[in-house]
Amino acid sequence: MTTEQILVGLASVLAAAAPVMFAVIGETISERAGVINLSMNGTILLSAMGGFAVAMTSDSLLLGFLGGMVIGALVALVVAFSSITLHQSQVAVGFVLAIICRDLAYFLGNPYVAQSGPRLNTAPVPGLAAVPYLGTLLFNQTLVTYLSFGVILLAWLWIYKTRPGLMLQGIGERPAAAFVRGTNVNAMRYLYTILGGAIIGLAGPSYSLSVKAGWMGTISGLDGIGWIALAITIFGGWNPLRAAFGAYLFALLQWLGLVLQSSLPNVPSQVLQVAPFPLMILTLLLVNIGNAEWVARTLAALPAGPRRVVTRLLRALRASPPAALGVPFESE
């Protein structure tokens, strides 16, 4: 392969990862606040269909994306209401919603199957697109891909660098402590769940209006993506940058599978298709190595200075879920 081919391939990886990225970041925000939005798989399908239908009827891409966001926000509202206000299990409600939304998408989407509709074009950034290497890789993409870059950065900045973001971490970690610091925990949970849902709702139209343009009903090939996004959220340790890394790694492994298939005809294609999954699990294990007892014992033997550095490093790598994930909060 030429350098140019590799760059174009990598650029396609970035583009292909964009919809998953929205789902992962949206879910990360929701779970940071303590609410698991398990409906994601259905939301993605429904917003893909809905976004396509809206864009086709109105002939407006913008309205299509907005439609997807509204759908995502509404589904998230159901999750929030049933868990925060009605104290129902987030897992049960989310799971049922995932199925309902999927079937609804197939049912309501019937009239739109295989119709031609609007599609987002690449929008090279003037000036930057001509920069060698980086231009091809980063600045010759669609608006959706640029938006996915922006969402990653914004989410990360918000969670780690702003005051409300710190409190967002706190709400998912220990709602009672957030409450005594003057936060209206349940209002914030509503807000972040709905916001997260709206971002998840961008994933669908990103497929149906850009990455895999069109609506193909049951053979759209979108079923299952939500579950993968859920796994990547966990892999990403509820940190947008790590989650982004996970999503890109996954898209990259899939692309490599496709590329290698032609150069390694002896390897059954199934192996290459499935390989990304165990590789993800392996990475996850490596990243969380700091939890192991033998690592702690080895560290104890180090002198204090290096030990502190290594401990902090492992600490930064390690991820544990927000402690109050899925736990309702009620002030007394």
Place this chain on the structure above:
Amino acid sequence: MDVELRDIHKTFGKVRANVGIRLHVPAGTIQGILGENGAGKSTLMKVLSGFIHADQGAILLDGRPVVIHSPADAIRAGIGMLHQDPLDFPPMRVIDNFVMARGGSLFPGRAAARRDLKKLAAQFGFALDPDAYVDSLTVGERQQLEIVRLLWLGARVLIFDEPTTGISAAQKERLFAALRLLADQDKTVLFVSHKLEDVEGLCDRVVVLRQGYLVGEARPPYTTRQLVEMMFGKAISIGKRVPCAVGETSLRLRNLSVEDYRLKVRGVNLAVRAGEVIGLAGMEGSGQGLFMRAVAGLLRTTGGRISLDGRNLTGRSHLVSKRHGVAFLPASRLEEGLVPGLDLTEHFVLAEKKGGFFIDWEGGRALAEERIAEFNIRGTPASHVEALSGGNQQRALLALLRVSLRLLLLEHPTRGLDIESTIYIWSKLKERCGQGTSILFVSSDLEEILQYSDRVLVFFNGRVSPPLEAAEMNTDRLGELIGGKGWPEEEWVEEMTADG
């Protein structure tokens, strides 16, 4: 700030937690709030700090009525509270915990906050590393963080709910010094405790709560008798040391060694007689926990021999030693001892281990009722364990134990309990000693160690003293040993071998 509570009422279902409480605390005072577990102290303080709503009543600050409906209102009014267990964010860093609640700008301004944190901490002699993660701090340090955080938010009234539970003696000294300094700075300090000695040494004045009522007030010089009578409505005496009639040697440890990656405990020799009580003293994490778990069969020993009634238990699991009459009650009652979410009947049914596939609920309830009466547990067979107060949880744990035990291992059996519960628990434990059960217990309360043990093992950084006669010890000497002072270099080792 001058604080006045007028006619505070609060009920939880049928429980009357606060009944018409009136309290007036002028600025610059350390006000003690004393009462046994469940007296309603925390409830009253949570009302003042906006954490819960009073059913009725008014709060006046500097003579003006204020409406406090949420912690946000309280913070705005200048009231801050340190909750019974620190309400902070363990996986986050000190600096992030510190800056979090302050409103205003979008960005936290960590650099300036870091300077403020250091300045405030220095004022009180606290050593807080802004970049440390909170879960690596001790409870005492987490309190220190909360104090400076609340001051930074502009708190002028500070509430401390049972702050002396779970902190070291040195940290307690530092805390008390900080409280005095706060009072000197004209802050209002409300200090909640169920420990007389804390209140006596610190507070300018004391009120006593009992079963939701404010039953009395006192000013220094306090007399212990008067405070105890107010707390419990009757005089309680701790009683004299009663050494149990001890029998044959039951537990024998020879050269026992155990270690984890932090600490090594080497070559402990000990012969415990039936009915004897051995207290294990030492700062938290000096090796007592390892030692206990090794004896219980929960940790693998790295050397030596454990035998009970002549039976070799070395290297056997806890299941085996349990079968031979060993029981272990860990410090964390709810995490390791009881099952939150299950009620008392279910606990007794689980503990009985009767044969049969189906559960005999009738029998279980009857058994639960019987034990509840016998152990004086405030609860019903249908009470969930997490709803019980600490003292009642501890009673439940004791009630769950098998009747005939040879060896009982206890960690902090009375931590967080008031005097009455403590005395009760120990009367039950001594009853068992009378039946020939030997007891090994860990405690950070020196008085408790000396009061109830026959002999004492002191742990310091993995080193273990030979068994010392409790009757010949006093708290000063014990305190020194715990702090690592007065340890002879070699001769103790000789003595220990001779004894084992």
